[in-house]
Amino acid sequence: MRSGRIFGHNLEATRVNGETLLEGKIDGARLTLAGTGDWIAKNARVLQASIDAETKRAGIKEVAIDMGAVERLDTFGAWLLEKLMRTFADRGAATRVTGLKEDYRRLVDEVHGVELEKPALARPNQVAYVLAAIGHSIASVGHTFNAFVNMLGALSVVLLRVAVRPRTFRFTSMVHQLDLVGWRGVPIILLITFLVGCIIAQQGIFHFSKFGADIYVVDMVGILVLRELGVLIVCIMVAGRSGSAYTAELGSMMMREEVDALRTMGFDPVEVLILPRIVALIIGVPILTFLGSMAALYGGGLVCWLYGGIEPSIFLQRLHEAISLDHFKVGIIKAPFMALVIGVVACVEGLNVKGSAESLGLQTTASVVESIFLVIVLDGLFAIFFASIGM
Amino acid sequence: MASGNGKDVVIAVRDLVVGFGDHIVLDHVDLDVYRGEILGFVGGSGAGKSVLMRTIIGLLPRRSGKISVFGVDLATATDDERHAVERRWGVLFQQGALFSSLTVRENLQFPIREYLKLPEELLNELAIAKLEMVGLDVSALDKFPAELSGGMTKRVALARALALDPEIVFLDEPTSGLDPIGAGDFDELIATLQRTLGLTVFMVTHDLDSLHTVCDRIAVLADHKVIATGDMDTMLASKHPWLRAYFHGTRSRASQGAEARS
Numbered sequence: 005m006r007s008g009r010i011f012g013h014n015l016e017a018t019r020v021n022g023e024t025l026l027e028g029k030i031d032g033a034r035l036t037l038a039g040t041g042d043w044i045a046k047n048a049r050v051l052q053a054s055i056d057a058e059t060k061r062a063g064i065k066e067v068a069i070d071m072g073a074v075e076r077l078d079t080f081g082a083w084l085l086e087k088l089m090r091t092f093a094d095r096g097a098a099t100r101v102t103g104l105k106e107d108y109r110r111l112v113d114e115v116h117g118v119e120l121e122k123p124a125l126a127r128p129n130q131v132a133y134v135l136a137a138i139g140h141s142i143a144s145v146g147h148t149f150n151a152f153v154n155m156l157g158a159l160s161v162v163l164l165r166v167a168v169r170p171r172t173f174r175f176t177s178m179v180h181q182l183d184l185v186g187w188r189g190v191p192i193i194l195l196i197t198f199l200v201g202c203i204i205a206q207q208g209i210f211h212f213s214k215f216g217a218d219i220y221v222v223d224m225v226g227i228l229v230l231r232e233l234g235v236l237i238v239c240i241m242v243a244g245r246s247g248s249a250y251t252a253e254l255g256s257m258m259m260r261e262e263v264d265a266l267r268t269m270g271f272d273p274v275e276v277l278i279l280p281r282i283v284a285l286i287i288g289v290p291i292l293t294f295l296g297s298m299a300a301l302y303g304g305g306l307v308c309w310l311y312g313g314i315e316p317s318i319f320l321q322r323l324h325e326a327i328s329l330d331h332f333k334v335g336i337i338k339a340p341f342m343a344l345v346i347g348v349v350a351c352v353e354g355l356n357v358k359g360s361a362e363s364l365g366l367q368t369t370a371s372v373v374e375s376i377f378l379v380i381v382l383d384g385l386f387a388i389f390f391a392s393i394g395m
Numbered sequence: 396m397a398s399g400n401g402k403d404v405v406i407a408v409r410d411l412v413v414g415f416g417d418h419i420v421l422d423h424v425d426l427d428v429y430r431g432e433i434l435g436f437v438g439g440s441g442a443g444k445s446v447l448m449r450t451i452i453g454l455l456p457r458r459s460g461k462i463s464v465f466g467v468d469l470a471t472a473t474d475d476e477r478h479a480v481e482r483r484w485g486v487l488f489q490q491g492a493l494f495s496s497l498t499v500r501e502n503l504q505f506p507i508r509e510y511l512k513l514p515e516e517l518l519n520e521l522a523i524a525k526l527e528m529v530g531l532d533v534s535a536l537d538k539f540p541a542e543l544s545g546g547m548t549k550r551v552a553l554a555r556a557l558a559l560d561p562e563i564v565f566l567d568e569p570t571s572g573l574d575p576i577g578a579g580d581f582d583e584l585i586a587t588l589q590r591t592l593g594l595t596v597f598m599v600t601h602d603l604d605s606l607h608t609v610c611d612r613i614a615v616l617a618d619h620k621v622i623a624t625g626d627m628d629t630m631l632a633s634k635h636p637w638l639r640a641y642f643h644g645t646r647s648r649a650s651q652g653a654e655a656r657s
Contacts, residue, residue: 044560045507045510045511045559045560046511048511048513048517049511049512049513049514052513052514052517078560078592079521079524079525079528079557079560079592080521080560083520083521083524084517087520107593110590110591111591111592114528114591115524115528117527118520118523118524118527118528119523119527119532119533120520120523120533358541359495359539359540359541359542360495360496360539360540360541361494361495361496362495362496363496
């Protein structure tokens, strides 16, 4: 309470650990303030509150603050002092700071020069804002489509170049990628397709047995797996597993200017980075599709035997009658096209990564979502195509 | 804690050993940093300057030895004691280490927001004040780190290191990657802020100009030890072969010649 005694009646005081930071006394239109204690970051909140309380006083023509008893002052305290003075000065009051320690003079002068930003312009009207947002997202779909087609074009050019001079193809890199996307993906693909085959067979038996058509489960499993499910599940897995990895790899290379470095050395990033990756996918996905389809048929056969009581020999015989080579071709023909879509989308999104970690995350998400979406759209187009040529 | 010559020791490194696998980087290193000084820490590339800095701030483990900051031994301190010390230092990393998904404003406010519950208006004003203290203006406030030039990145990173008004700042090669004018300006900025805020500065550097113009004292790391500490004159007078090569090489003569001409 030492300042309380000095200033007679104590109007406003805020305390930190029993110590006051700012006290004020009014004498007509003259406000006399006294700062004490530590005006530092830790006390900034309390100090702000007491400064707000002081600046609420109306009709002040003259303000004097004695900083003599302030023991420590940092940027936070200096700014709050400056803010207090500015608030009164803006209202036309005369302000004066006294007793400031020499050590802190420089800091207070520094803060005195701070210019706050101009108040933000009025918000644009909400309808315009929403319309603009819709416009931006439609435009971004257009940009993505453009980039996709661009990449297809660049790939074709590189492919032609490589066809003329096959030795420029990065064979080692392609084999390495094939190992990552193909060979190492085999166990998880086999497991998932096996389980899906089991589930379809179980559902089929459960419902078909109601009208005694158990044996047609074999037709359903065979056709569904070979034509649609094998390739779709493999592609969705590959988009999540390898597409995202491509985007993240290329994206972080973009962030660290590695792609630019390649360009300046006279290499074409499409040839060095993208072509081997996409070729690896185009080779890997059909193989994975074949393995996945076999695993699904195996799972289906196993469930038919254990759950539906259809002997394996009967299952195989029925499968032989139900499916033709066409069903198998329909599935396997789609695989390289879907691999191309996954690879191109992943690489386009990877090259779109801007400087921030957040952008890398956004593009990786976009890559997976877009490639799964496009794979399904493509599957629909293929269904129409195969139906019209009678396969 | 006070040393024999009456100066206040804020960082005391005693008998420190740091190594990775079989490779010993720092072998029984001793170093004192005094309150209010700018210490330039030099040594060859790969000599372990950054390793010492990272060990002091607790990012790397040590084999043996003792580091105390503000008299607190960081190895034996409780979590609360260590956090209290961490709040009293700021670190400028070599690449800036700004959070790439936050704007400059959010980067500057991040430590303040975490430690102090302040009203939004005050947070904004403080971000602007800090930004102007490092010589940038409000136009940089809502940019993302990827949109800043190298010099601006360093300045914003320095402003973030100073966000909580620390007593010690660690600078890891603050002028690397800046042009000579930008580096000179940055040196001047560090000196100004050091005087204004009463900072203790621990600066890892390769820049002979920085050593000449802003450092009060220089410590030299070579052969896994601190082989010399002292001011520029001590360094120039030393007979140690590495020091002679470093301070009397062609680069340094050029820098001294430039100083003599000006």
